[in-house]
Amino acid sequence: MARKTPVAGNHSEAPSAAPLSAEQVAESYRLMLLSRLLDERVYALNRQGKAPIVASAQGHEACQIGAVWALDKTRDLFVIYYRDIATCLALGYSVSELMLGYMARRGAPFSGGRQFPYGGADLKRRVINTSNVVASQIPHAVGAALAFKMRREPSVAIVHFGDGATSEGETHESMNFAAVHKLPVIFFCENNGYAISVPLRKQLAMARISDRAAAYGFPGVTVDGTDVAATYRAVREAADRAREGGGPTLIEAVVPRLMAHTTDDDERRYRTAEELEERKRRDPLPRLRQTLLDGGLLTADGDSAMRRQCIAEIDQAMAAAESTPYPDESTFYDHVYAPQAKK
């Protein structure tokens, strides 16, 4: 079951799609800032040789946080992908837990250090991300939604993926299946305009990914993924419809990719200097900060304090992770098969 955190918001008790409260907006900012600072830190760790691979969420944070607000952590299912750092923070994972993942330490969430960070599963907290094979998680979300429907559970499955993932055959098969069976699933595309180096125009011949929904007969919407509230509203509407038996929705959250694909990537090979400069204007973090400052929900001092607090949290998580051992070697052969079967 999902842990109680300030972010939780038990939506089953508040079924009407109320707009985000001022507290929720402020908390969104804190999560976004924490995600950003964590992201920057693990990038630095990578350069020091302490985190072999890091995929950044910079630019994606607002849509990830908005989507979590719209769902119910106690009963919905979150089928995430490797870029969902802010999603995990919003779901209540602590920085300390996530840091274990980056450094492949014992007790790391999802895989105990067997997979890249964010790969694996944590069923107790309703998170699944079997692998980092693009699009392969999409049918799993549809299957979970099928189970919810068969069991008459009021749960919704959301599945996150990138723009590139929409080209895969399994994406198509899954969306079509969900459409035919009117399943409670939300296809959540974090469109950052690139699949590693491949720009959208080489990925598909249309401007909008949400137009694909018309090919399946369910609604498709495009939202500004740098806007927490807009994303929240779109996902909330889709979730309400799904819970009422209205079937799937495809949501395209348009975001900038503020960093290279991963720490392994050198994006100067395929993005111009102007483009690298231009994208900064679409950064959701300063935008939300300004909104809060303008609305009197944040002061410059409060911001600095919050930043210091986040950094302290990250420092502590790092120290804790570094003193945590790698997985126990005696577990190497565990979990190849479930117990009742012979190896």
Place this chain on the structure above:
Amino acid sequence: MARKTPVAGNHSEAPSAAPLSAEQVAESYRLMLLSRLLDERVYALNRQGKAPIVASAQGHEACQIGAVWALDKTRDLFVIYYRDIATCLALGYSVSELMLGYMARRGAPFSGGRQFPYGGADLKRRVINTSNVVASQIPHAVGAALAFKMRREPSVAIVHFGDGATSEGETHESMNFAAVHKLPVIFFCENNGYAISVPLRKQLAMARISDRAAAYGFPGVTVDGTDVAATYRAVREAADRAREGGGPTLIEAVVPRLMAHTTDDDERRYRTAEELEERKRRDPLPRLRQTLLDGGLLTADGDSAMRRQCIAEIDQAMAAAESTPYPDESTFYDHVYAPQAKK
């Protein structure tokens, strides 16, 4: 190179999309009748244990013939599927050749008796159908179109498939690829409303398969697949566009399936008696006969004579096939690898 037959019509000499001539319409009727009678005969052969498997084209003939009229057998590529009997007759295959395929005899077209009828390839006559794995031929047509584009050849690839095939991931990946690269390919869906027993409403959640094209950004059209001329026009328009660099088109030809899926199928398990009765009203053959009779292009006597001629052709083909041996057993190990490579 395509053989010269009355059906050929060298479209490269007649590039304007003229309507079908009276002779072409009359020839369409002959082909349709021949296809129907051949189909009925091999069904009977199957019941006698002489043809292990038969997939019928009954109901699909008009759209298959119309599509061939619209293309150029000397330079276009025909990527067919197992139900394309009338397509093959229109392409100039003789009944004798096709009969060898049903009976798996030496010299059978496409596979020399190694595959089910219509599986394999005949590059000289520009026909490919590697297998009867649904949708697996679709990327091949796209790849051929890519080659045509790279080599600046004015050729078009058409690929035939059924309504069920549209659910496969490879169909999606192929259509998307063709869209991005604006390839000269025509996706020709013979929609008979069923994939074996699975009706369209369990296959996709929309009414029209042609609507899928919107998800790729190229045109999609639905035509009455029982109308030779309508199908001809739609394919001709798509071919002209493709040749001019306008990219792919999805054409949905709506047809009735007048027989069970194959000789192995018992359709009474899933179709009502009324439905089985109703579909006969959509049979393209009596419809075209009536048009010809009404237009004075055919007389009742002429029709009977034509029918007798077709039957004679089929009788002769059957006798010839029965006296043709099975493939030479010494060829069993041939063509596993191309010559230069060690086995």
Place this chain on the structure above:
Amino acid sequence: MPVKTVIEAVREAMREEMRRDDRVFLMGEDVGQRGGVFLASQGFIEEFGEERVLDTPLAEAAIVGVAAGAAMVGMRPIAEIQFTDFIWPIVNQLVGEVARARYGSNGALSVPLVVRSPYGGGVHGGLYHSQSCEGFFYHTPGLQVVCPATPYDAKGLLKSAIRNDNPVLFLEHKRTYRHVKGEVPDGDYTVPIGKADVKRAGTRLSLFTYGLMLHYALEAAAEVAADGIDTEVVDLRTVRPLDSETILASVRKTSRALIVHEDNLTGGVGAEVAAIISEHAFDALDAPVTRLCGPDVPAMPFAPNLEAMFMLNKDKIAAAIRKLAAY
């Protein structure tokens, strides 16, 4: 005991399990209204309803991927792939995802999924309705691959597969469906996955096989027995995990091993059986470990004479037994 065919045994196992546990459901192409192209689920949609007997769209990767997702959240799906020739689109889900999900989540995920698929030749199926696939899949850690030969084993093994928390690829030889009959209890019983079964005890040599070939091997063993060659016939039943204990015990007794399967020779299950024997029973061997398998051509041709060249039969097996016994 009542006598049933393999297809009846499969149907009975599924029906009993669906009655016993409402988490069990069936999905695949044509499994509903039509009852499956081989009628494995005949009458199911009437008994269990459309929700538990799903006619899916024509999309194999989704059939397995969606079933897997349902299994991850507690269901126990049976996914039918209509013919093994069409199983290749599921490899990413079955091999890439499902078989690794438990290991990759450090034990958090279970994927109690059964993928059933009719396979094999000798049915005039040609290149694309005759294939075997076990030689491809048995290499996958995390997966169990089961190939029953008799109605009794089919029912008991399928029940074990359904109740099992591991993903299972359950391969049913098409030619056994209606041609192989045997005694099958009406009630509940299971046959353990991972256990081979000595179907005929013998002393002169050990013949290892599974699926349809078991029956031809038993015929061949009966024939050569007339010449005093006493063949032990071991039905592997599960090809992953292989039951090396039973395999090695048999070879230690007979000192000679012949492996027979319909699937292509190179890299097939027989390669691993031979490797296990030659590594772990080396001292016991009196003769080369020998394989008699499908030839290394891409698939079974449609023409009956070429199909016969591909298929093994009693005579080919008897000849191989005689040759090995005479070594």
Place this chain on the structure above:
Amino acid sequence: MPVKTVIEAVREAMREEMRRDDRVFLMGEDVGQRGGVFLASQGFIEEFGEERVLDTPLAEAAIVGVAAGAAMVGMRPIAEIQFTDFIWPIVNQLVGEVARARYGSNGALSVPLVVRSPYGGGVHGGLYHSQSCEGFFYHTPGLQVVCPATPYDAKGLLKSAIRNDNPVLFLEHKRTYRHVKGEVPDGDYTVPIGKADVKRAGTRLSLFTYGLMLHYALEAAAEVAADGIDTEVVDLRTVRPLDSETILASVRKTSRALIVHEDNLTGGVGAEVAAIISEHAFDALDAPVTRLCGPDVPAMPFAPNLEAMFMLNKDKIAAAIRKLAAY
């Protein structure tokens, strides 16, 4: 002769072949503007243009299926699958269609397609950037599967693959890309597919391997030589078709066989090598045919200590050599 890395050798082979034959072109994810994630095609889009260096949509089945279609009408595509971990979606096209196309069309179709894919572990790639796949694909008649270990072989074999009328799966071990250097002529030469290569002659035992493990095996052989164990190291290079002549000749000379590969033990290439030896060199054997392979767990874990448990190395191989020599 100039010294180059494996990735340089691969790049050079492709570049020379693309200059030599304009039917040759490259397609895959990120192969264009970025020059590939490993920079195998660095500078290609500048030299050959967007039409011959295609950045494809993220869809592996289409990459191979579309390339196959182009090959059927006379092109000679090289399709890159970015990591072998993502190769599973192509199985329907490569195993189901391409490998059978020539046989299934009675020789009418050629599919001169090369699928290149970086594979293997020891690179902190975790479960989904460390996989091997040759244990699956080498079972497929109609396909050639090549696993070069040295820069020289990589260049010469890739040229053979590109010029070859058969479909070839060309597997490049990621860890060799920049770590393995060797002499490579600047000009044109080929290395034949289907021929193993004795990389170290020896008399006491035969060690069969390929890919990265060749280098660890050579180190181990050098180490045990100090104790008087003279190991013959045979680089298989092509795992389908296997060069049984060279394999058997070596075993007939040394009487002992050790097979080493990184891919999972069960059903891997080593199974077939062991089966070939135990069937055809039985009389020559003085000891059990032994395998030292990747453990039967679903893939290489990310944590460095667990990764090290999965990977073989010089010490593990030397220990296995000593044990077999002492049998």
